[in-house]
Amino acid sequence: MNLKTKLQLLEKLIPNTWLYQMQYIHSSLLVQWILRWGSKPLVFSQKSAIVFSPHQDDETFGCGGMIAMKREHEIPVIVVFLTDGQGSGSSEPSSQEKISQIRKREAVTALGILGVSPSEIHFLEKPDGTLQDLKNEERQQIIEQIIELLKYYKSEEVYVPHRKDCHKDHEETYKLIQKAIAQSEITIEVLQYPIWLLWRAPLFIILKLQDIAKAYYLPITSVKDKKNRAIASYISQTQSLPHGFIKQFLGTQEIFFKAES
Numbered sequence: 566m567n568l569k570t571k572l573q574l575l576e577k578l579i580p581n582t583w584l585y586q587m588q589y590i591h592s593s594l595l596v597q598w599i600l601r602w603g604s605k606p607l608v609f610s611q612k613s614a615i616v617f618s619p620h621q622d623d624e625t626f627g628c629g630g631m632i633a634m635k636r637e638h639e640i641p642v643i644v645v646f647l648t649d650g651q652g653s654g655s656s657e658p659s660s661q662e663k664i665s666q667i668r669k670r671e672a673v674t675a676l677g678i679l680g681v682s683p684s685e686i687h688f689l690e691k692p693d694g695t696l697q698d699l700k701n702e703e704r705q706q707i708i709e710q711i712i713e714l715l716k717y718y719k720s721e722e723v724y725v726p727h728r729k730d731c732h733k734d735h736e737e738t739y740k741l742i743q744k745a746i747a748q749s750e751i752t753i754e755v756l757q758y759p760i761w762l763l764w765r766a767p768l769f770i771i772l773k774l775q776d777i778a779k780a781y782y783l784p785i786t787s788v789k790d791k792k793n794r795a796i797a798s799y800i801s802q803t804q805s806l807p808h809g810f811i812k813q814f815l816g817t818q819e820i821f822f823k824a825e826s
């Protein structure tokens with residue numbers, strides 16, 4: 566039984582309220598440690614950006630402050646959603662279709678608050694929860710779509726979920742973008758944003774010191790209210806996610822990890 570399986574078993578055995586409390590304490594300690602000792606300040610850049618988000622909310626949780634700051638300076642920001650977000654509803658097809666539409670609308674609202682217009686948002690609509698199980702052909706098709714977007718927008722920075730983000734779709738998103746960058750042979754700065762990593766990763770077991778060495782923090786105080794309003798507009802998600810989990814993203818800094826491109 567590997568470490569991830571053991572952790573999943575442990576998650577099933579502990580009552581949810583205790584588990585969330587423990588995870589909140591754990592993630593808060595880890596965030597404080599990274600912010601105080603384990604990271605360097607990220608200089609706000611004027612570079613245009615493209616943000617790849619597995620689900621409708623990850624981009625706002627992980628990069629909402631960065632997006633709002635860039636847009637306030639009229640720097641182009643493109644947001645691309647890989648999945649349709651159906652996984653957060655019930656398994657009934659009609660309800661899945663409904664949740665997918667709701668999440669799309671919430672994404673447009675949230676990104677509107679952050680300054681991104683609907684024409685700068687792309688939905689690739691792959692089935693939620695399946696990115697890791699795609700057949701080679703489907704996989705290559707998404708990579709081609711990503712390459713097309715990278716070449717069309719010529720963004721200077723790309724934002725992706727952390728490569729060890731403790732969620733299948735998130736980790737696969739990282740791999741797909743890295744493959745697309747390699748195949749397109751473009752040069753672009755890659756920044757990883759953590760969503761589940763600091764919540765689920767046992768202290769220093771999944772996150773190695775060499776990963777933390779690449780941590781940077783971006784102060785987002787000036788746009789914090791905008792980010793918090795954008796998060797609040799994801800009503801379907803804020804009602805179902807643990808309270809402590811959302812709290813991680815309401816602070817005055819965002820954490821990013823630089824990656825080899």
Ligand SMILES: [Zn+2]
Binds near residue numbers: 619620623735760
């Ligand atoms: Zn997600």
